[in-house]
Amino acid sequence: MTTKAENTEKQSNRNTLLFLTIFTFLIGEAYILLNKYHWFILFNLIPLIAIIIISIFYFTEWTIFFMVFVTPLAIGLRELEITQNFDLSIPTEPLMIIFSGIYLINEWLKGITPKQVFKHPVSIIIFIQILWMFITTLTSMNILVSLKYLIARLWFVISSYFLMTYLFRDFNNIKKFIWMYLIGLSTVAVITIIKHAEYNFHHKIADWIVTPFYNDHTAYGAALALFIPATISLMIIEKNALKTNILLVLTVLIITATVLSYARAAWVGVIFALLTFITLLLKIKFKTLLITLISSLIIIFSFSEQILVLVGKNKTDSEGGLYENVVSIYNIKNDASNLERINRWNCAIRMFLDKPIFGFGPGTYQFFYAPYQISKEKTIISTNFGTGGNSHSEYLGPLSEQGLIGLIIVSLLTVLVFSLGYKLAYSATGQTKILSIGIFLGLVTYFIHGFFNNFLDTDKLSLPFWAFIAALVSIDTYHKPQKQLL
Template sequence: MFRSNAIKITLFYLISISFILLNIYFVVKRDSLIINALPALLAVFLLVIFSFDKLIYLVVFFAPLSLPLSEVMPGLSFDMFLPTEPILFGLLILFLLKIIHERNFDRDILTHPVSLAIYINLIWILLTSLTSTMPVVSIKFLLARIWFVVCLYLLTAKIFKGGKKMEQYVWLYIIAFLVVIFYATYRHWGYGLWDKQAAHYVVSPFYNDHTSYGAAIAMYLPFAMLFAFSKQYSKKIRNAALVVLGILFMAFILSYSRAAWVSMIAALMVWGFIKLKIRFQPIFITAIIVIALVFSFQHQIVMHLERNSDESSSNLTEHFSSISNISSDASNLERLNRWGCAIRMFKEKPVFGFGPGTYMFQYAPFQLKKERTIISTNAGDRGNAHSEYLGPLSESGVLGLVTFLIILITVLYTGIHAYGRLKDPRLKGIVLAAIIGLVTYYVHGFLNNFLDTDKLSVPFWGFTAMIVAADIYSRREAKAVEEK
């Protein structure tokens, strides 16, 4: 203990002295931009030394407000989100140093089935990075995935262990998210709130487009409902949450994200299954049967969908019904084009794929003339596979998809069983909200993929960490009861 405090004090003085010397240097050089940034950098360094959890909270708070480096410094050959990703990278380095020095981390978290599923996926991403057609791109993808997992899952699960501090994690994102919502709504107001086209870009530069914005709202709506209606929270918190719920719901509608709307309907169905206490096994078997039927009758389904001519529009009813329009809706047709490219890429390299993160650089030659749309490009330079499932399939082969699905199934299985085992009504509510929030993204993942961004990685891995921490807590609780 004494040695640990001595190290912290020594580091504090070293950083303080370095800070003073750097200030003097940049004052002499008259570089005002760096001088202004130094206090923030010092604050981050101090947080690193004295409080890891505060640094994670900082990442969570800034995730909705983070900006791509390309917005700040255009023309660079690489991109990242500021200030979150540099902090996450620093945390990853410090975590590795801490593990090497102490040779110890929470075994319950490290050996949890969800953690094991994540390791398997990461190992396969590493292997396919080594066989990648673009190794540098794939290694960057792997590093980003590792710092998301380490900081937002492993370290966050450690913070949540014992069932504490989960609400803070959610509220920090929501509070910052409200700033983005007010900003987007104010801009949207200028074009007319029911202008569907404006919804695409009013969220810029904070979110890439309305789909990622809608996905984030869908993930946090279950928690807003929990905080607004659960009697486990004070009247003051419930009233504040009720206001937040109204704002989120308004933003959810104005996002015009059809994928988010569909994901919420699916999540409500899962909520009903859990509340009715239907076991996980029949739900899983039903899902497999439905998927098998879709594949078996895919031609008949496509023929039926081609009869739908409703275009995406500002009319909410028409916009929602245009979800199944694959005859004339450009957005839907381009999505089919990307999916077709992903499947053809998989067929060419079914085992190792083209390499993690490479889809956007490799899909152009796999476009078919008959599938291209008015928004397709010859260079294939407009984004990803629009699927959290077909993306890994094309980039990391069949095991890329399988190992990712194992994570999702393990998380759902763990969450449902933890919910049934828990006696604490507060934790039961949090676990249920986390499950429903994640289900919205699991469904949304059929139509888009955003796990390479901090915006969606913060809730995705954070909610997963909540489920794991609650599961560990429930097992200990059950064991204690047995021992009595």
Template sequence: MERVSHIKLALFYIVSLLFIAANIYLLIVKESRVLILLPLALGVVLLALYRLDVLFRLVIFLTPLSIPLTTFYPDSTINMSLPSEPIFFGLLGIFVLRLLMENDFDRKVWRHPVTLMIGIYLGWMLLTSFTSTMPLVSLKAFLAAAWFISAAYLMATQYLKRGFSSVRELWLLFLAGMVIVIILTIRKHIGYGLWNKQIAYKVPQPFFNDHTVYGAVIAMMIPYLLAFAADRESRMKTRLLFLMLLPLFVAGLVFSYSRASWLSVAVAAVVWLIMKLRIRFTHLLFTTVAVVVILFTFWTQILLKLETNKTDSSSNMVKHVESMTNITSDASNVERLNRWYCALEMFKEKPVFGWGPNTYQFKYAPFQIREFRTIISTNSGDWGNAHSEYLGALVSSGLLGLLAFLSLIVSILYTGIRLYSRTEDSRTRLLSMAAVLSLATYFVHSFLNNFLDMDNAAIPFWMSFALIVVLDIQESNKIKG
């Protein structure tokens, strides 16, 4: 115990001196007034050393409310969400130090198959960061993934295993942050007119980069709202709280005008029905593979049919949905085809190790062709990503990178669906269903966008992983008992 106290004291002095030195440098050399943030930063350090659980809960609440550094410093060559990402980076450091010095982390979490799959996913990502065409960019992307996973998965498992009330509290903190964002976004949107689809792209700023990630995160939250509202063991006023939040989140989803988010919620409803019917996971897997094979077999005919759709995205909800399959004149859809084509061509050039994590946006420009260029394409090709989590993994880390990501998806869905099928505990069933449906919305959205490099999407994503793993371990303990 005395050794731990000495370690904490040493860490406090080291970090304090580093902060003071860094801020003096910024004030004198860079003429930056960031020095005034020093007391806040030291407050965070104190929380990290003495009340880590409070800091962990605080950063979960702050994640949806964090703002990119470039909002304050547009010319900055680096970007991160403030204050969440620096805190997550600090949590990663503390987590590693604790592992090295105390080695008291739950071994059952370490040995869980999902954790092993995450380890393989991160390990391959690290390897391809060293073989990357832009190693520094890729290593930063790897570190970001590592600090998201260390906090929202590994540390979250230790908090979530305390019981249902802790699970609900942690999600309520994130939901509370989202409530503020949704209210501010809708308020801003009303100023331009709620039916103004064009402005929907930027009204979630500065909290969310654009309407697609904003819609994706809202979609991920809806299953949890429904689950907590449906819990019969909770007090009525608690259930009513979540029920009253539901219309706000639905409004946020609708007026995000994110077609992928709408689609993901519809697919999640189908997944809910499948889980209710308790269809075996192996049957689902074979069906999914069969559908993919059929799509590839008849891809040309499907494209010819899609080319007949001329409906552009619109503030008219029906036409906006119809425009999802317009691949001839809808700029957003055609630009997505442009990014996908570039991704596949880039993969052909580097199929084993890929181009390196997070390098796509800097490298795809030469692979663009005239047929897929749109009014929103850039000549330098220096904006955006592959518009697909799956193709993004393929380009970044090669074929094995994609297989690692797909294996991760299969392992978590298998664990979650199996848990739901075998448990007799109503709350375990409720939470496992919510986590699977939340992840299902993101996995569907992943065909059309990729957001796991953004903290506001990555944190609820990995927290859902943590919840399923914790529930699975607890259920296994009951069965063995």
């Protein structure tokens, strides 16, 4: 046993070390203020980084939830004007990198993930996707860009999917995840709505009012739409009256924020989620829906010319108010935003036709699509150098960058997640059933949104997207439904 004198000496040493640390930091602070003011923000991140590192090792689970909470609030290095050479979302992406490393070390030493998770069809298709991205990186037209893209995808998937399947062994952690991200997202929503109100909620202001948290109002809308069904499901299963009322307020808040985001793709995603919910109420099997969908696509393709003529009569532009934005969703006549998307999609298809097997390489679309533009398809938004954008599609992007196999893999992932969502909706019971439906419908909003935009190369959408898939896989693996109907 240690004596009282020894304890006193140890405490004295700790106090001395703490004093010297604070004193050294203050000296550094004074020097930065006088000589290197442009390093002020970065220098003041040091204490925060130290606290986070200590927390990672002593309070790992809660540090993960801190990462979840802060993701909607994270700001990029470029936005902070620290650097223009590369961008990193602070503090989210550094945390993702650290947690990815910790997970891989633990998996290597202890094998913390059950084999059922790795053998799950969804996990297998994710492995295949990563493998194909690696192969197409080797054949890329710009290997450095593709390698960066691949590495970023790895830390997104490891920290947001595989790590979460470990965390979600406890069913309550799924609910905690929704809570933490929702609180962060709601904070952004409140700030954005207050700022937007100063401009009478003008639709043009929605494009930039979400900065510095989001660089695009459509990404903000996608995140909001993703959490509408999940928040409602959490509210339904919550037994605490106070928490239920809080969730009701948050539900109204994020629905309002979604409308005011003027993100039309997010609105379409929510509508499709509602239609999917109706099919669940009617207990329609996913196989039946899949066959119906394929048949419908064949019919639509057969009458594509007549449909284009009909749709072409819509000349309502999104430059108007809320009503005009809704009506302009299917305007392919003179709406610049819609026409630019069509321009980008056509470029992606032409790029695919040039390199149908391996594509141009992951993350390279924006560097190579410019020559594939046709004059008659260009809009006032288009640029001759192809700057300022990507393919605007989670499906055509991989087609142009990773070839036909890239599109097939993404399509299979979509089908498998839908199949799993329907399976859990019909076979689970109680809280598990309700939460599964909410999470699945949230994913539906993004799978639909993915036809119009692509944000899975950002932490803001990658974390909730992969974590929601991890939640469904975890429910299927750890929290077995009592009966199987599919």
